[in-house]
Amino acid sequence: MGSTPPVFIGAEEVEKHLHRASLLLPALEAALANFSAGAAGGVVQPVRAVVPVQPHGGYLGVMPAYSAVDDALTTKLVTFYEHMKDSSVPSHQATILLFDPRNGSLRAVLDGSVITAKRTAAVSAIATKLLMPAFAEVLCILGAGVQAYSHYDIFTELFSFKEVRIWNRTKEKALKFASSVNGPVRVCSSAQEAVSGADVIVTVTMATTPILLGDWVKPGAHINAVGASRPDWRELDDELMKNSVLFVDSREAALTESGDVILSGAEIFAELGEVVKGTKPALPEKTTVFKSLGMAVEDTVAAKFVYDSWSAGN
Numbered sequence: 001m002g003s004t005p006p007v008f009i010g011a012e013e014v015e016k017h018l019h020r021a022s023l024l025l026p027a028l029e030a031a032l033a034n035f036s037a038g039a040a041g042g043v044v045q046p047v048r049a050v051v052p053v054q055p056h057g058g059y060l061g062v063m064p065a066y067s068a069v070d071d072a073l074t075t076k077l078v079t080f081y082e083h084m085k086d087s088s089v090p091s092h093q094a095t096i097l098l099f100d101p102r103n104g105s106l107r108a109v110l111d112g113s114v115i116t117a118k119r120t121a122a123v124s125a126i127a128t129k130l131l132m133p134a135f136a137e138v139l140c141i142l143g144a145g146v147q148a149y150s151h152y153d154i155f156t157e158l159f160s161f162k163e164v165r166i167w168n169r170t171k172e173k174a175l176k177f178a179s180s181v182n183g184p185v186r187v188c189s190s191a192q193e194a195v196s197g198a199d200v201i202v203t204v205t206m207a208t209t210p211i212l213l214g215d216w217v218k219p220g221a222h223i224n225a226v227g228a229s230r231p232d233w234r235e236l237d238d239e240l241m242k243n244s245v246l247f248v249d250s251r252e253a254a255l256t257e258s259g260d261v262i263l264s265g266a267e268i269f270a271e272l273g274e275v276v277k278g279t280k281p282a283l284p285e286k287t288t289v290f291k292s293l294g295m296a297v298e299d300t301v302a303a304k305f306v307y308d309s310w311s312a313g314n
């Protein structure tokens with residue numbers, strides 16, 4: 001008897017089953033805690049392998065993970081390209097393969113781009129809930145690409161900011177962002193203007209040198225640093241890195257992949273999963289940075305969520 005061929009779940013279908021990123025919050029919180037529990041947490045996740053595609057300024061990342069608690073086995077394949085000349089092609093494209101852990105058969109091939117956008121924003125939201133100052137009023141987003149939209153969506157769903165500001169390297173993209181989302185957004189002409197007095201800052205750019213300086217940041221603010229995922233790329237300057245309490249998704253990945261962590265020499269205080277578990281404090285009264293690199297197990301639980309929902313409806 002031949003095995004059943006894998007199903008293909010495209011972007012539209014993934015979107016349908018994952019219409020709000022907040023649907024992933026319980027699974028992601030558990031995955032972060034399990035990851036940071038070491039062997040007892042049952043997450044097997046090596047630091048991703050990244051293959052540079054040098055002549056084209058691109059990278060291929062391979063991100064496998066197994067979560068015993070979820071009994072879910074996946075690998076994401078993600079490409080990301082700097083300086084895209086053709087703006088109709090997204091800078092990041094991803095596919096997730098979901099296997100049957102009992103026998104290794106491929107069950108599904110899922111679009112990974114929607115999942116990447118939503119799970120990343122949901123993890124930033126988990127960090128923000130734990131680390132932002134009390135009475136946070138101003139949200140600032142630096143960057144106006146795919147992640148800016150997904151972060152805006154979940155942040156405005158979960159929190160009640162009085163003001164949302166955006167800055168982008170090219171202002172027209174920031175203007176387009178402000179006119180596309182459902183709510184008022186102040187478009188700023190400089191990153192400094194956008195950041196000044198902000199309580200929560202999200203950096204979601206393809207910058208390779210700092211775009212956010214410690215000098216501009218209000219003491220006690222919380223920063224989700226989502227870009228700069230190569231060891232020689234930066235979004236934050238040394239001053240900010242050294243004068244904040246630093247949280248990461250994975251210590252091992254941060255010390256391998258994050259230019260902001262490696263080149264600043266900043267000390268890592270905790271993994272986000274340790275704060276979720278309660279084994280490390282959150283320190284919301286301090287200036288905090290959550291350096292997010294993205295973890296394969298986040299894709300594993302998100303893909304399982306979509307596959308289970310798809311299976312229930314088919």
Ligand SMILES: NC(=O)c1ccc[n+]([C@@H]2O[C@H](COP(=O)([O-])OP(=O)(O)OC[C@H]3O[C@@H](n4cnc5c(N)ncnc54)[C@H](O)[C@@H]3O)[C@@H](O)[C@H]2O)c1
Pocket residue numbers: 080090091092116120143144145146147148168169170173204205206207208211226227228229292293294295
């Ligand atoms: N941590 C994670 O889990 C995770 C997951 C996915 C993406 N990311 C990272 O988040 C960032 C944003 O991803 P995206 O999918 O929104 O990308 P995108 O290409 O859709 O948007 C990138 C934005 O950065 C701006 N930009 C490009 N070069 C810049 C520069 N040198 N200085 C300042 N701004 C610049 C662009 O104008 C654009 O608005 C990327 O660095 C990406 O690698 C992280």
Ligand SMILES: O=C(O)[C@@H]1CCCCN1
Pocket residue numbers: 061078080092116229293294295
């Ligand atoms: O975790 C991710 O999906 C992304 C891939 C691209 C680089 C940054 N992290």
